[in-house]
Amino acid sequence: MNIKKHIPNTITLLNLFCGCIAVIFVSKDQFEMAFYFVGLGIFLDFFDGFFARLFKVSGPLGLQLDSLADMVTSGVVPGFVMFKMMLSSNVNMSEGYLQCFPYLGFIITLGSCMRLAKFNIDTRQTDSFIGLPTPANALFILSLPLVLEYYSAGSLLVIEVLTEKWVLLTITLFSAYILNAEIPLFSLKIKKFNFKDNALQIVFLAIAVLLLVSLNYLAIPLIIIFYVLLSVINNKFLKK
Template identity: 70%
Template sequence: MTIKKHIPNLITLLNLFSGCIALVFATQSNFEFAFYFVCLGIFFDFFDGFFARMFKVSGPLGLQLDSLADMVTSGVVPGYVMFSMLSNSQNEMTANPLFAYLGFIVTLGSCYRLAKFNIDTRQTDSFIGLPTPANALFILSLPLVLQSSSSLLTLEILTNQWVLLSIVLGSAYILNAEIPLFSLKLKKFNLKDNLVQIIFLLFSFLLVLFFHFAGIPLLILFYVLLSVVNNQWVKKK
């Protein structure tokens, strides 16, 4: 029983460790490996709760550790990535060295969202506002889209400091918005109760298959849109 008690927390710490490695790669402008290690951290983040429920060892320590680990992996890392993108977007003739630090608004919004999540009893089966891991994937995919795209329009959009600032502010807002979003956790093993999740997973697979890194921000936007449509459908029923 003692060993089982520590397994979920160990997995949570692996999430934190992955986030630390991702941050190192981000500071070296190696955004691809930063993205992969954030994905690894999110993988651990999913399974720490899974094992805590399976072993019936959920507790306040695990809850706090989970948020602290997410703060690095899904808060500090995307904040630094936006800081880096804003730094590289500025015109040398008009650049304000303080402007790029606005990228850390993503980190502040993530911190506020994680603190709210810990005390919000409404978010046991679904989410209110965009989860920090989903937001982190959105942000981390942007420099990869920029690096892999040959489109001049994409280049102009993702190097425009005002577009990037809009993404930062939009990110902080959607993290904390009072918008119910469905969870990917499967409660019952039948098509009817999991139809929305199945549609999302299939569509996500197709987006990443055909658009690669560019499909990731699209699937996060689709996640929000599908949740809004699903909310309206549930209300009508």
């Protein structure tokens, strides 16, 4: 029995397990714990591919299993978080048509599903991404209730923005769009150990670390937005 070939799939299943636990925490409005378990799942998601390449046991089963695990950790969980945020927003539930409003948060889950399905058959995304990867989108969405919790005391604007139903709907629709947009995003993989070939990645990571140290949870949505903007600038100007 070749134990090595089962290690990557086991790590993938642990990613799925983390996603399942995160769902439970979201249902209890414990968003910080949900964030940590999604973060752990994303960490495991990186290493299942790493060990599959290391042990040379990559295969179609692992590819499908990886997407199914990501569907929960980076698809269902952020959709559920947005549902809960919309449920707590300034929606007047007495108005009949708005009773269904919070369910629109699961548009993120639908967009994630489409993104993962397209990724499996898109041969263009071996060294870079087209559209925002689902793990990055998941971290963006899961950071929002944490920003609301930890920064609302010092900023009334944070409360007004992140509890406004139309702002949350805009974020939801943009999330589903950016997941599937035909926008090339640079990869963070470093293949050659020199600054010239990795200048973009090094600059991005350095700024990301500075933001995390200084802004904590607030840094996460800013880093994701910065990543997309930097990729657009790279596509239009730096590559030329």
